Amino acid sequence: QVQLVESGGGLVQAGGSLRLSCAASGRTFSSCPMGWFRQAPGKEREFVAGISWSGGVTHYRESVKGRFTISRDNAKNTVYLQMNSLKPEDTAVYYCAAPHSSADGILLHRLGYDYWGQGTQVTVSS
Numbered sequence: 463q464v465q466l467v468e469s470g471g472g473l474v475q476a477g478g479s480l481r482l483s484c485a486a487s488g489r490t491f492s493s494c495p496m497g498w499f500r501q502a503p504g505k506e507r508e509f510v511a512g513i514s515w516s517g518g519v520t521h522y523r524e525s526v527k528g529r530f531t532i533s534r535d536n537a538k539n540t541v542y543l544q545m546n547s548l549k550p551e552d553t554a555v556y557y558c559a560a561p562h563s564s565a566d567g568i569l570l571h572r573l574g575y576d577y578w579g580q581g582t583q584v585t586v587s588s
Contacts (some may be wrong), residue, residue, distance in 0.1 A: 471582030
């Protein structure tokens with residue numbers, strides 16, 4: 463059974479940092495792009511960051527560029543999201559996602575992903 467398990471969320475003051483982790487089990491995703499999404503109450507799930515299978519290519523939504531960093535450790539089957547200079551508008555449930563098939567590049571849309579974690583809450587207070 464394939465599972466993606468996020469951890470590292472929590473409550474932090476504006477300007478603070480958090481590091482999210484997503485550990486995969488049940489199969490390896492070392493040849494697949496991975497992504498982080500988020501969903502705030504009453505809003506649609508949105509792309510936050512993506513990374514290629516090798517880690518050599520990354521992409522971010524405009525509002526988090528320069529503040530968030532996505533990375534991966536294929537030996538550990540884990541992807542990370544380092545979030546710095548957090549803002550109240552970053553408050554959301556954060557999800558990691560993976561596609562079923564291997565691919566080059568980055569998947570920007572949630573429809574490209576087949577596996578999702580349960581999500582971890584990130585709350586940024588002002």
